[in-house]
Amino acid sequence: MEFDIVSLSRLQFAITALYHFLFVPLTLGLSVLLAIMETVYVMTGRKIWRQMTKFWGTLFGINFVMGVATGIVMEFQFGMNWSYYSHYVGDIFGAPLAIEGLMAFFLEATFVGLFFFGWDKLSKLGHLVATYAVAAGSNFSALWILIANGWMQNPVGSAFNPQTMRMEITDFFAVLMNPVAQAKFVHTVSAGYVTAAIFVLGVSAWYLLKGRSTELAKRSMTVAASFGLAASLSVVVLGDESGYLSTEHQKMKLAAIEAMWNTEPAPAAFTAFGFPDQEARETHYAVHIPMVMGLIGTRSLTTPIPGINQLVASAEDHIRKGIVAYDALQKIRAAGSEAAVPAEARTAFEDNGRWLGYALLLKRYVDDPRTATDAQIKAAANDTVPGVLPLFWSFRIMVGLGFFFILLTATFFVLSARRALDHHPWLLRVAVFSIPLPWIAAELGWVVAEFGRQPWIIEGVLPTAAAVSNLGAATVLTTIVGFVVIYTVLIIIEMGLMLRAIKQGPEPDTEPEAILASPTIAPAE
Template sequence: MELDIVGLSRLQFAMTALYHFLFVPLTLGLSVLVAIMETVYVMSSRPIWRQMTKFWGTLFGINFAMGVATGIVMEFQFGMNWSYYSHYVGDIFGAPLALEGLMAFFMEATFVGLFFFGWDRLSKVSHLAVTWLVAIATNFSALWILIANGWMQNPVGATFNPQTMRMEIHDFAAVIFNPVAQAKFVHTVSAGYVVASIFVLGVSAWYLLKGRHGELAKRSMTVAASFGLAASLSVVVLGDESGYLSTEHQKMKLAAVEAMWHTEPAPAAFTLFGLPDQDARETHYAIHIPWVMGLIGTRSLTTEIPGIHDLVDLAKVRIRQGIRAYDALEQILAENSVKAISPPLAERFEADGHLLGYALLLKRYVDDPRKATDAQIDQAAWDTVPQVAPLFWSFRVMVVLGMFFIVLTATFFVLSARRRLDAHPWLLKVAVAAIPLPWIAAECGWIVAELGRQPWSIEGVLPTAVAVSNLGVTTVLTTLIGFAALYTGLLVIEMKLMLKAIRKGPEHEHVRSPGGAVPILGHSGMLRTAPMISEE
């Protein structure tokens, strides 16, 4: 990545997004796990489930606060670093972004406050309703931002208006029900459930290894293993759906993920291992599994998956068509047709206007795309190829870890059914060591989704190089360093708070029983009774 204004703006957004995404998945998953635990408490009235709800809820609260703090900056970056992007697609992107803010900073935050301060002020059922509303609001907050992101991957329901020089929405329902957005939502949310499940599983395993809070740890592991197994399996299924949609809407991303330089006869093979070489435009030492990629990517034995070279040739054709659209647009602007566009010009623009974005790829090399040389068109066409090696390896790391999570959660699910969760200490150590792995998988998924979209900020519509603000390199570099320092500090603070809460363990619960004794959940998590102490 070049360290110019575009490269630095991309790096800054990537850094803040990756940091923010450290908190989001755990928040998504813990909100549901905590709601499940409190549901069991309300149904059974057993104090240990209340203790579990409050303990994991505390960890949720710490993570939620950090997620909000890191997410605010990202929303302001659209205006700071990507002002032309905001101008160009603000009519479409702004609505789901605003709804996400309303969900996260009003609805979600309100119910989070009621969750923590309503234990002794609300009835059990009312508090349970609040807890589920926290989970629902948290997940709906993710829905709206992923609808916005899905539109960036597959822009539907909007057209470019040459009079306003902006994309304008004409079908909001198409934006909401965009298949790419819906697939991204369920896949991302399921990944968050896996993150939280492995986290709860690992922390509970640590308690068992230390001989602390045994009853709480075993019950937490049972919930996490069951929920995590279902989530891990759903991630695989939903990830397959995302890959299938990429075949239809983002062919270059799929070819880059596979390091598939040339179109292969159907069904295409899956590259198990290889060393992609972007300069040589080939993959060295490739090991292929026949048919697998064709079945995954097309769900058929006869449909081809185009390779990078063929897609670049297609990009050259689209760039030339985009130049015709650019020429028609310039003539429209020259006529200064504020109220109406002459029919001949409107017809010319209509024919190729959907490919205007491809002409804008030439802005990196020439001010007027109509003056581009064949060499510059060829260079711009090859710019449509994202960085292959990071995509290739990020995808494979994500897949391998996904398979591991299925095995891990299935193992503890079986042990839970047999009531032998603490029978194999080495498995408990594996669970503890696995705690950071879901975050690695989630970040790899983010890299595949976002790096695979380059060089587009809006797929096929607006190149990233055109979307940036007119800022100085020094300004962006200074804010990049400042954000990196701030976010690193927040990450350290969160880890210290989380570790402190985990080491401290759950609070002792003192609940009056009808018989006059006070059931006390002691340090070991076992239920015992003590004489009732007079309030006097």
């Protein structure tokens, strides 16, 4: 890696995001599982379900605190490392972040306190409402974050203002209803549900192997298996929707994921295996499955998926149009007032303004894009291709894990229905060793989503290289080292607290049993 400010700023944000995302999925999924368990407790009065809610709630609380601690830093980075990005799109990007902080996070944080300290102060129904509010707040928080992120992937409802040199909102409802954002939200949340389900399944399997807290473990596995199976199936369906939207809005990302170097006759084949060679623009030892990619990516038999080489050629054309827009923008800025803007400059910008971001790709090679040579334009067009090899394999490992989760949860769902959860110790061991796998899948999903849209920080609008703050490389490198050290310590602390809580097991519940059952007839004396 080159130790320049852009690479280091990207590395810092990637590290902090990957660390933070270790906590987010479990928070999302456990919050819903807690609501399910407590609902059963309120409906039946069985104290085992209260004990389950409290036990898994303890693990949720540890994870929640760490998620908050690592998440706050990420928002400050927009001002520290990405100041031009904040200036350029702050009017749009800042709105969902502010709403997330004011509405979702405060809702979640407030009711988390009621969840932990309200067991003996609230009625059963009142505490259940607090638990549902925690779940709603957690998921609502993710919604606003992913609306902001979805806009970066598909910048709808906005326009560039030549006078302010900023992107501004033209339709806030379009930002909210952005199809990319909605697809990312449901896909990410479902992945969080899978993570929590596998976590509960694995920990409960460990208890069964140890012969401890077996009643709690079996009930927890039953809930986790059914919840996890539904979530795993939804992840596949919703992931397919994300892929379909990439065909419309992020063609280069999809082509890179598939290592599709040239446009194939429709319907395109899916490359199940291979080793992409980005320099040679070919995939070695490729194994193709006919028609599958065309059906997934376009949902038709006649629509082609453009290849990387063809998309690079299109990018070169967009860069040339962007240069025209950049020249018109300079004339508009030089005019000083709206009335003094030359008509030809106004027309040129209206016709080519949508490609202005492509001209900014040339800033890596030349200060003034209008002076770029043909070689520099071709180099900038080639920069629109992200790293194909890491995308190709990240996607396939993620998908493979997704199908494994379906198989695992379906197996335990069947065992639960047959009341045979503890009949196969080897399956219990598989569940225990599967605990880390959802986190691997989630992190790889992040790599696919974020690494796949490079070189753009905002797709087609602002290149990543143009969005950084004017900092020294040594300064950023120092903060990277600091973040790695601090976050590693936090993860060690969390792992220690979680393992101690699991080894200690659920606390005995002294609440009197209150089973809601039909009356019985007393025996005759």
